[in-house]
Amino acid sequence: MANSISNTTIVMPGERVTSIEDLAKSKRVILGPGLRRLDDTVVASKAGPLRHKDPNTFWVDNYQRRYVPARGDLVLGLVKAKAGDLYRVDIGSADTASISFLAFEAATKKNRPDLNPGDLIYARVLNASADIEPELVCVNSNGKRGKLGVLSDGFFFKCSLNLGRVLLRENCPALTALTRQLPYEIAVGVNGRIWLKARSMRETMALSNSILSLEQTNYSQIDRICGDLGEVLQE
Amino acid sequence: MNEIATDKGKVPNDKLREMRCEFNPLSRCDGSVMYSQGSTVVIAAVLGPVEVKTQSLSIDGSYLECNYRPKAGLPQVKERIRESVIQDVLELAVLGESYPRSKMSVQIQELEDRGSIDACAVNAACLAMIIGGLPMKYSFAAVQCIINEDGEYILDPDQRETLHQRASFTFAFDSLEGDLLLVQTKGSFKIAQFNDIECLCRSASANIFQFYRDNIAKYHGRKSSPTSDVKEMETET
Numbered sequence: 001m002a003n004s005i006s007n008t009t010i011v012m013p014g015e016r017v018t019s020i021e022d023l024a025k026s027k028r029v030i031l032g033p034g035l036r037r038l039d040d041t042v043v044a045s046k047a048g049p050l051r052h053k054d055p056n057t058f059w060v061d062n063y064q065r066r067y068v069p070a071r072g073d074l075v076l077g078l079v080k081a082k083a084g085d086l087y088r089v090d091i092g093s094a095d096t097a098s099i100s101f102l103a104f105e106a107a108t109k110k111n112r113p114d115l116n117p118g119d120l121i122y123a124r125v126l127n128a129s130a131d132i133e134p135e136l137v138c139v140n141s142n143g144k145r146g147k148l149g150v151l152s153d154g155f156f157f158k159c160s161l162n163l164g165r166v167l168l169r170e171n172c173p174a175l176t177a178l179t180r181q182l183p184y185e186i187a188v189g190v191n192g193r194i195w196l197k198a199r200s201m202r203e204t205m206a207l208s209n210s211i212l213s214l215e216q217t218n219y220s221q222i223d224r225i226c227g228d229l230g231e232v233l234q235e
Numbered sequence: 236m237n238e239i240a241t242d243k244g245k246v247p248n249d250k251l252r253e254m255r256c257e258f259n260p261l262s263r264c265d266g267s268v269m270y271s272q273g274s275t276v277v278i279a280a281v282l283g284p285v286e287v288k289t290q291s292l293s294i295d296g297s298y299l300e301c302n303y304r305p306k307a308g309l310p311q312v313k314e315r316i317r318e319s320v321i322q323d324v325l326e327l328a329v330l331g332e333s334y335p336r337s338k339m340s341v342q343i344q345e346l347e348d349r350g351s352i353d354a355c356a357v358n359a360a361c362l363a364m365i366i367g368g369l370p371m372k373y374s375f376a377a378v379q380c381i382i383n384e385d386g387e388y389i390l391d392p393d394q395r396e397t398l399h400q401r402a403s404f405t406f407a408f409d410s411l412e413g414d415l416l417l418v419q420t421k422g423s424f425k426i427a428q429f430n431d432i433e434c435l436c437r438s439a440s441a442n443i444f445q446f447y448r449d450n451i452a453k454y455h456g457r458k459s460s461p462t463s464d465v466k467e468m469e470t471e472t
Binding site for chain 1: 411
């Protein structure tokens with residue numbers, strides 16, 4: 001699609017993006033993170049490459065480590081405490097999130113889930129906005145757990161939000177390359193947190209180091225980095 | 236680095252010293268930068284939005300906290316003055332309304348002070364906020380200029396050049412229209428000199444804004460590949 005914005009245009013905070021304003025004159029435009037509307041102008045509030053998705057969505061792909069919760073996100077949380085009917089879960093945002101004990105599959109008032117402080121859960125953000133504390137659930141709207149719930153064993157580490165989003169792409173080439181080397185289980189949260197489980201501790205560390213190296217390298221070097229992971233670990 | 240000898244009769248220095256920056260040298264904060272202007276080096280880190288104490292909690296916006304640590308010794312009153320100066324500039328630039336009931340904390344550690352440390356600290360704070368992903372209304376840049384004993388204007392002075400100064404000025408400008416965000420002066424001067432120096436500093440700040448842009452571009456292009464990320468990312472499964 002012919003558009004005047006190349007995907008490598010860098011915008012700085014305060015910069016007016018006139019190309020979006022021109023487009024908005026003829027059709028509806030969706031402004032994503034990093035862009036805001038000031039009367040009739042579109043101004044960037046963060047620094048980074050300006051990205052575009054057909055037909056009319058724009059956002060700034062800035063580097064960020066701190067997660068700001070949004071509804072519908074899949075996140076990895078660390079249970080901090082039990083407080084009556086809720087668990088307090090740390091998802092890396094400014095406020096601690098809460099999850100009701102009923103928000104688990106087959107949970108009833110008498111049948112509480114077996115969750116303790118220190119457990120890791122993969123949950124979906126039910127409610128989040130700037131003014132409220134985020135709420136999580138471990139079930140979908142049908143009451144089934146799907147892939148959500150407690151994650152046991154394995155290794156937990158943090159990364160930037162950008163890396164998390166890269167890994168969450170469909171058929172992420174990095175994860176496919178790693179699958180060819182070693183079998184593993186992985187859970188990636190939009191909040192820049194990753195849980196990894198492989199057959200042994202050495203393999204888990206090797207895999208987590210390869211994933212973290214993606215922060216600095218790009219896809220073409222994936223095979224070089226992960227290529228002989230399997231053989232190296234056999235020794 | 237500019238080599239300007241202190242003997243009389245030299246051409247006034249109207250160029251900024253060489254600037255360098257390295258992003259995210261620290262791993263535990265949300266954004267950090269090691270920034271240098273000539274030999275003056277500073278590390279700035281931001282944390283935020285994070286939880287805030289109830290006494291500083293505001294429902295309208297976030298609470299901005301700034302800490303400056305000198306290279307040696309405990310922070311004294313002059314460090315507190317620097318902190319409040321930097322905090323004032325940051326409060327103008329940051330979009331506090333985005334994250335109510337939270338705190339944004341900026342920590343600045345002086346590694347080496349070889350002239351114009353105030354300007355260096357302000358610039359480092361701006362870069363740290365940019366790489367930390369905090370939303371801002373605009374970016375800002377500070378420039379220091381002195382009038383030496385001969386009445387010459389020296390931009391971005393070195394430690395040696397500030398030894399015998401008649402007056403010193405630190406200005407901070409925004410990136411939108413070059414409005415003044417900060418004015419700090421010391422010493423005696425005429426208003427005509429003040430106006431000249433303000434113009435000199437404003438045109439120098441354009442170089443700093445370009446430096447910010449180039450380094451952000453370089454940081455995002457560090458994984459540069461011809462097949463770079465043009466596709467959309469779906470974060471919902």
